[in-house]
Amino acid sequence: MISAGKLEKSRPSAGTGLGRHQARMGYLFILPTMLLFAVFMVIPVVMALYLSFTNYDVLSKNDWIGLANYSRLLQDNLYWQTFLNVGFYAIVFVPLNLLISLLLAVLLNRAARGVKVLRTFYYLPTLTSAVAAATVWLWLLHPEYGMVNGILSTFGIVGPAWTSQTETAMIAIIMMTLWQSVGSNMIIYLAGLQGIPDYLYESARLDGASRFDCLRYITWPQLRPTTFLVSTMSIIGALQLFDQAFVLTQGGPANATKTPVYLIYQQGFNQLQMGYASAQAFVLAMAILIFSLISMRLNRSEESIL
Amino acid sequence: MSTATGKGAGLPSGKTKNAPNPAARKLVNGLAFYIVGILIAIVMFLPFYWSVMTSFKPDEDMFSMPIRWIPTSFTLEHYVKAFTTVPFGLYFWNSFFLAATGVVLNLFFGSLSGYAFAKLKFKGNSAMFRVLLAAMMVPGIVTMIPSVYVLRHIPLMGGNDLFGDGGMGLMNSFWGIILPGASGTFAVFFMRQFFLTLPSDMMEMARIEGCGEFRIFWNIYLPLTKPALATLGIFTFQAGWNSFLWPMIVLNDPNKATIQMGLQAFSFNFQTDYGPMMAGALVAILPILILFLALQRYFIQGIAFSGIKG
Numbered sequence: 001m002i003s004a005g006k007l008e009k010s011r012p013s014a015g016t017g018l019g020r021h022q023a024r025m026g027y028l029f030i031l032p033t034m035l036l037f038a039v040f041m042v043i044p045v046v047m048a049l050y051l052s053f054t055n056y057d058v059l060s061k062n063d064w065i066g067l068a069n070y071s072r073l074l075q076d077n078l079y080w081q082t083f084l085n086v087g088f089y090a091i092v093f094v095p096l097n098l099l100i101s102l103l104l105a106v107l108l109n110r111a112a113r114g115v116k117v118l119r120t121f122y123y124l125p126t127l128t129s130a131v132a133a134a135t136v137w138l139w140l141l142h143p144e145y146g147m148v149n150g151i152l153s154t155f156g157i158v159g160p161a162w163t164s165q166t167e168t169a170m171i172a173i174i175m176m177t178l179w180q181s182v183g184s185n186m187i188i189y190l191a192g193l194q195g196i197p198d199y200l201y202e203s204a205r206l207d208g209a210s211r212f213d214c215l216r217y218i219t220w221p222q223l224r225p226t227t228f229l230v231s232t233m234s235i236i237g238a239l240q241l242f243d244q245a246f247v248l249t250q251g252g253p254a255n256a257t258k259t260p261v262y263l264i265y266q267q268g269f270n271q272l273q274m275g276y277a278s279a280q281a282f283v284l285a286m287a288i289l290i291f292s293l294i295s296m297r298l299n300r301s302e303e304s305i306l
Numbered sequence: 307m308s309t310a311t312g313k314g315a316g317l318p319s320g321k322t323k324n325a326p327n328p329a330a331r332k333l334v335n336g337l338a339f340y341i342v343g344i345l346i347a348i349v350m351f352l353p354f355y356w357s358v359m360t361s362f363k364p365d366e367d368m369f370s371m372p373i374r375w376i377p378t379s380f381t382l383e384h385y386v387k388a389f390t391t392v393p394f395g396l397y398f399w400n401s402f403f404l405a406a407t408g409v410v411l412n413l414f415f416g417s418l419s420g421y422a423f424a425k426l427k428f429k430g431n432s433a434m435f436r437v438l439l440a441a442m443m444v445p446g447i448v449t450m451i452p453s454v455y456v457l458r459h460i461p462l463m464g465g466n467d468l469f470g471d472g473g474m475g476l477m478n479s480f481w482g483i484i485l486p487g488a489s490g491t492f493a494v495f496f497m498r499q500f501f502l503t504l505p506s507d508m509m510e511m512a513r514i515e516g517c518g519e520f521r522i523f524w525n526i527y528l529p530l531t532k533p534a535l536a537t538l539g540i541f542t543f544q545a546g547w548n549s550f551l552w553p554m555i556v557l558n559d560p561n562k563a564t565i566q567m568g569l570q571a572f573s574f575n576f577q578t579d580y581g582p583m584m585a586g587a588l589v590a591i592l593p594i595l596i597l598f599l600a601l602q603r604y605f606i607q608g609i610a611f612s613g614i615k616g
Contacts, residue, residue, distance in 0.1 A: 018513070022426055025519035029422035032415050033489040034434065040453060040486040041441050047452035056455075107343060112336065114343075120602065121347035124354065127594045129548035131566040135573045135587040136357045139580045147356045150373040179353065240445060243550050247570050261447055261551075268451050269555055278451050285448040 052279035057272045069279035079280060082260045083287070085170065089259075090238035093174050097234050098227060100182045105189030106219070119190075123183040130180070130243030137176040138163065138248060166256040169249045173257055177244055181237075185230050192226035193219070239288050260284045361385065361584040368580060384581030385589075388572070394586060396561065397568035400480075402593070404553070404564065405546030407484050412542045413535055415489035420497025421523050425509060435498070438491045446552075454555060457482045482556040487546070493538055500534040501527065537604040544594055565590045 052069055056062045073079060104122055108115055125133070140147045141162035149159030162172040200218050209217070220227075242261040245251055251258035260280065268277030360368055361384050363377035388394055422428075423435045458475040460466060465473025476482040504527060512522045528535075550566040557563060563571070569586045576582065598605055 019427065022519065023428035026422045026426035026428035026431065029426065029519075029523070030419040030434065033419040033438075033494055036415075036485065036489050037438065037441070037491070039456060041444070041449065043456055044449035044452035045444060047455060048448045051452060051455070058458075104346070107339070107346075110339070112339065114340070118343045118347050122350050123605075124595075124598075125350055127544070127598050128591050129550065129566055129594075131548075131550050131570050132587040132590040133353075135569055135583055136353050138573060139360060139584060140353055140356060142580070145369050147352065147373060154372065179350070183350070236445070240447060246550075247573065250574075264447060264450075265551070265555075274451050274455075281447045281451060285445050288445050289443075 048278055048282060048285075051275055052282045054275040054278075055273075056275040056278075058274060059272065065275070069276045070283075072276065073279055073283065078255065078258070079260070079263060081255060082258050082263050085255075085257060086238050086241055086259050089170055089174060089241060090235055092171075093177060093238060094231055094234050096174075096178060097181060097185060098231060100178065101185035101230065102189050102223070102227075104182060104186040105193055106215070108186070109190055109193045119186075122186055125180050126183040128180060131247050133176060133180050134244050134247035137172070137179075141172055163249050164253055166253050169253060169257045173241075173244045173248055176248065177241075181234070185234075188230060189223065189226055192223045196222045235291050236288055239284065239291065357584040357588060360580060361588055363581075365581060384585040387579070388582035388585040388589070391576070391582070392568055392572055393561075394565070394568060394589060397563050397565040398589065400562060401547055401565040404480060404483050405543045407480075408487055408546040409539045409542045411484065411488040412490055412493040413539055416493025416538065417497045417501075417528060417531060417535065418523065419489065420494050420499075421501050421527060423494065424498045424501035425504075425506060425527070426519070435494075438494060442491050442495070450552070450555070453486060457486075457556065477556060478558045478562065479556075480562065483553055486552075490542070493542065496538050497531065497534060500531050504530055533604070536601065540597060540601055540604050543597065547594060 053064055053066060054062055055065050055068075108119055108122070128136070141149075143149060143159065143161035143164075146159075146162075148162070152159040160168045162168045196219065200222070201214055204214055204218055240261050241259040242265070245257045245259050245262050249257040251262050261284070264277045264280045264284065267280060268274045359375075359377055362380045362382070363374075364379060364381050364383070367374055367377050367379070423431060454477065458477050459470030460475040461468050461470045463473070463481075464475045464477065464479060466475050467473075476485065508526055509522055512526055517526075548566065549564075550570070553564045554567050554570075557567070569583075569590050572586055573583050
């Protein structure tokens with residue numbers, strides 16, 4: 001990009017006056033964006049690190065306390081439990097999310113009458129806000145009169161008290177979030193599927209490959225970039241889980257569905273320990289970064305094997 | 307599900323096996339596709355159906371086992387109760403105002419700077435754009451607490467002095483929601499990508515004619531981006547309407563609450579009032595649903611774009 005700028009400067013044809021005027025207008029056009037960016041992104045990121053070394057509490061204190069927040073954090077069992085909680089969530093949610101979205105996309109990647117209507121139906125849940133969806137699911141998962149247990153009881157199964165049992169509360173969040181997110185990932189997969197050239201399938205079929213072979217050896221490898229995108233986004237989403245846990249289970253029972261963001265919110269805005277909450281947020285941000293790097297690395301190494 | 311896999315993968319593999327009757331084979335294939343497809347559609351739609359039914363049926367129908375799939379009588383009492391116990395109408399308006407303002411500002415600032423990054427030559431153009439892109443990876447949780455600090459200490463606002471002390475700044479004001487999201491990085495990125503696809507010679511021509519830079523942008527290039535603006539506008543509106551955590555942090559005044567906050571508070575305070583809860587949830591979903599059904603094309607384009615981006 002630097003070379004382009006130099007090129008522009010040394011080019012005599014357009015006239016330097018016009019070039020300078022254009023540059024001035026360019027700066028003017030991006031000024032509002034860059035100003036907002038500086039105030040609400042650059043300053044907060046720098047401050048986030050600074051605050052994590054202080055005991056800032058909004059009201060009175062704002063002293064430098066060195067690494068005290070971080071050493072406190074190391075012994076904070078609840079904080080690490082929230083990581084285990086979203087870890088469990090991610091281990092169940094991410095593969096299911098990938099699998100279901102891919103299967104839906106493969107199913108609907110055809111030119112048949114009514115496919116568009118089906119796509120619309122699969123996509124509808126993604127339009128709901130997490131709060132509205134959780135409110136609806138609160139009622140769906142009602143232990144006695146909810147629809148889920150009502151359906152289970154017709155098969156003779158006594159459904160659990162989903163949101164108020166430690167074993168099932170996270171499962172409830174996973175079910176709800178799956179319902180809410182497979183539709184948009186299906187669309188992403190559909191875009192990916194449409195990018196696979198037909199001749200791959202045609203030549204494979206000439207060689208006698210079965211449908212499953214095609215799926216395994218053509219579709220799946222060809223969709224690797226899409227899978228990478230969807231899985232990275234859902235891992236990062238898992239680490240930032242909040243709305244669902246806040247509305248559906250309120251982090252309970254017994255902190256079984258408390259997530260890191262939920263804890264940071266409580267620490268920072270209910271107990272006003274913003275310095276400590278900043279340290280928690282910073283560690284979480286690092287985790288998010290590490291996870292996206294790991295998944296990037298894994299995807300690449302797998303590619304070289306295949 | 308397993309039938310779904312087998313079904314979608316290929317088309318006429320029956321050629322060799324059932325050579326005598328390919329038409330019948332095709333019919334069975336098609337039938338299986340519709341059965342599986344419709345079953346999944348029903349599963350995806352059931353929660354909507356269930357909540358709509360609940361919102362219209364009287365309490366005694368609600369709490370009955372086995373499930374009554376079709377209510378015996380309709381009532382609007384749950385909607386009346388939801389709107390009279392809490393000011394849902396006001397919340398609805400607040401959310402609408404915030405989301406719509408977000409759309410207008412993002413479309414304007416996003417396309418203005420997207421255009422500059424794509425079409426105008428100035429020093430540091432791509433360096434600054436790269437910084438914006440990199441910032442898209444910063445998770446919101448990092449900036450959450452310091453952003454509150456920044457909002458509280460905006461100079462000369464909300465009772466603050468020149469140095470940003472003394473008052474509440476932009477906390478508990480709509481500006482605290484609007485300003486941090488007024489020119490989202492995604493909007494800039496999205497619009498830049500679109501402007502890059504447009505030819506530059508119109509710009510040269512207009513300059514020779516003596517047209518000003520802003521008019522070139524506003525009168526010549528911006529009208530060409532209508533589809534992109536529609537997609538971006540829908541996405542911004544949906545994000546604004548559905549956002550929950552940040553408005554909950556910034557807004558303390560109950561009269562400024564958004565519909566998501568109001569719904570959460572309602573379901574927390576009236577935990578067994580499932581009828582009004584469902585009524586409220588549906589009211590919160592409805593605007594996006596209408597937007598989607600009216601402008602479905604742009605929705606799908608937007609997701610496909612965010613998929614290609616990666």
